[in-house]
Amino acid sequence: MKKGIKTTISVAALFAALTVSAGEERTLSLDDALSLTMANNPALRAAACEEKAAEQERRAAIGLRMPQIGVTGAYAYLGKDIGVDLNEMKGPAGDLANKILGSGLVPPELVPSIQGLIAPLMGADWFLKVQDRSLGFVGGQVTVPLFLGGKINAANRAARINSSTARAAGAQTRNALVSELVERYYGVALARQVVAVRQQVVDGVRRHLEDAVQLEKNGMIAHSERLYVEFKMTEAERELANARLQLETVTDALRNTLGAQESDFRPVTSMFVLTRIEDAAYYKELAGRHNPLLEQVELKRRLAVEGVRVQRADFMPQIAAMGGASFYNYQVTGILPRWAVGVGVSFKIFDGLNREYKYSAAKQTVRRVEALQTKAGEDIGVLIEQLYNQLDNYANQIASIDASIDFADEYLKAKSTAFLEGMASSSDLIDAELNLAKVRTERMQAAFNYDLALARLLEAAGISDEFSGYVRRSDARPILFDE
Template identity: 70%
Template sequence: MKTVVRFALAATLLSAPAVAAAQSPLSLEEALRTTLTDNPAMKAAAHEERAAQQERRAAIGLRLPRIGLTGAYAYLGKDIGFDFNDLKAPAGQMVGQILGSGLIPPTQIPAIQGLLDPIMGADWFLKVQDRSLGFVGGEVTLPIWMGGKINAANRAARINERSAAEAGLQTRNALVSELVERYFGLALARQVVAVRQQVVDGVRKHLEDAEALERSGMIARSERLYVEFKMAEAERELADAKLQESTIASALNNTLGSAGDRSLTTAMFLVGDLEPLTHYQQLAARRNPLLEQVSLKRRLAEEGVRAQRAEFFPQVVALGGASFYNYQVAGLVPRWAVGVGVSFKLFDGLNREYKYSAARQTARRVGELESKAGHDIAVLVEQLYNQLQSYRNRMRSIESSLAFAEELLRIRNAAFLEGMGSSSDLIDAELNLAAVRAERLQAAYNFDTLLARLLEAAGASDEFAAYAQRPDARKIEFE
């Protein structure tokens, strides 16, 4: 059996250069750089951060004056002015009395009458503003005191900017965990394929031996049929493993944000010693993006309370305006004006009171959620840490089982070739060895993915690659 195994491994090694030639090598560090550059989720997070930055800049503009340019043309129903036509009759009577009083010489009356007739016959309407007019002007408004609303809006915008940055960091950490899961998932799948292929090759050799032993009468037909049954089962499991490999390869390409067939150069690993649990819990309390986002949401809710409280105060603005161009606008109208405006709501149907109360309740709710989130993250860190320790301890037991399974297969293979053992015992030993090898690889995969999730919860996903380079990090590969 040792010869068969060596032949199978040799065949795998001989075919490896041809496969590698078609695959581009990809280390975990290169995969991380590619993911954090090309993954659409990272690009979306970057857009969200830039949007929050622009919102913060927009909030700064609330402090600045507002300058506007306006123009208008109007055609009124009539001219604007003073109508003195009702005074014509009294004025005419008074003139007649003066002329008939004898105070004016009769010879002068015709001349005076000639002068007064055009005046008395004219329209006594004094036009102040023509009915057709237009103007172009501008106005400036500068907030002086808005009850603290502008300050609250600026603080809220800065909080939202930080929240967007923390959300981007959370996306980054989640992608690191996803990449580790899929990168090592593909490595595991390929090594499981190698294990299944070795089982198929070994059972095929057992089948050939069983057929030879059956022809010589050393074993019964049922023994050979049992090996054929196990051969079909091994081929099915190999086919399933290849399908799983293809699926995980597609998932890895999706995480990387690019397609391609890649040769993975970073092996799964096991770390000898981890920092104490308190180290990761303290990291999580300081650096976990989710906790930071919840804290920022609490602060944002507090700014919402301040913004609603500002509605109870008066609002004061400075304002001014000027006309740059006038069309038939009366000279009596001033060309510029400046002033201060004050507005204050006396009663609005208790709208302000209820909104202020709702904002306070929201702040209290977020405060409770912040406390709960802190406890949840601490529990999650402890759970992941303990699972890591469990898999590290389990690896010692698995490696002891591996040595026993290899020796058992050697013994049963020798007994079978000498006609002293059954094919079922040999096949069971072969499958047991494959199961132990697969369990060893699976334990290493679980350790690495749990480590990535632990670092994600601690807000230290960027440190994952450094764990693989530690002096006590041991590679776990197919043997």
């Protein structure tokens, strides 16, 4: 709990530091960007809700083992009272009484008294009421599952698997967000550098254009050379506008990942390239143990196995204990018992082969998931190999571009000297400047591609949270535009 409070406080402090005043540019390190993303990204909040829902479903499945207790109440008004009607017996009973009294077996002096006693009985209603037409009761019942063929155990195992699947999906979301953040964070850094380069080019070409106008007036250069500089000026301004639009786009994307929509961020963590990295087999082995996608496929296979067990349970008898009692009765006959307990058994003999086909379908599902699991493992291995090769390729590009930069820098110096001595035209100087800016930008683009490929490699290996550790490695060489 204390750790969670500290994390919340640190994120709040980070937000406070980043929001000093509206419209102000904020510096943002990659570690701070990761903290903001993990605290505020909506995708992570959705994944957390999914994990909590799966955990509640797991707890709900435990209740299947518990007694089911319910309370019921009812009131009824019947069409008539329930009882036995003996009025049809009055005639035969009266005839029998008269015969006995007239047979001489009863002393004559007692006959009037006996007839006086029988007369009210013969005039009464011979309906024996058992239950009044108006009745009500409040009672409860308890059902305890004793044996359901393994369905309860399978349901609990399935709920635990679903909970683990939700956690794996959350881990996959977090890993994907790290790759997304690296792409957008360094994308902003690259776009800002491109804008700066394009601005420098515009400023440089504008100075050359001013010089070209003066030189043309003095007859030192041809009109076509001045037109060439104007063409380059128009081209540089167009590329600057495009670079600014690209910067706005990637900045909006970064805000979306960070979950902070009101700020402009300036990345301060440099792009980098590693001089040494583990071999591809290392990352493949990590993927087998940590890749959330492979974990989810394995969990789906286990869930399919539980589906087979559920279908197999339909071939078993279903046994449950039950009991009930009445707590309060209104005009309910005392003949009825106030409580009852028992055991119920249900066993399906034949259902049109429905169970057999469902059981067979469940087994086919297991085989299908196993085949998909094999393919997913192979696909992840191929992806790691591809990303690893891309890392090598981008590292080699950077090494090659470094040599090109040295040449472009020396070429620009030579053209500058020649221009000052009148041995080179302004167009030659502009081309040399543009070429140096182009090569430096290509190196930054290669570094961006390298870092993005590394983030995706770590994502495939299931260790995206270690990206910051790679940034801080001793062999991580920062890639700067003007180095």
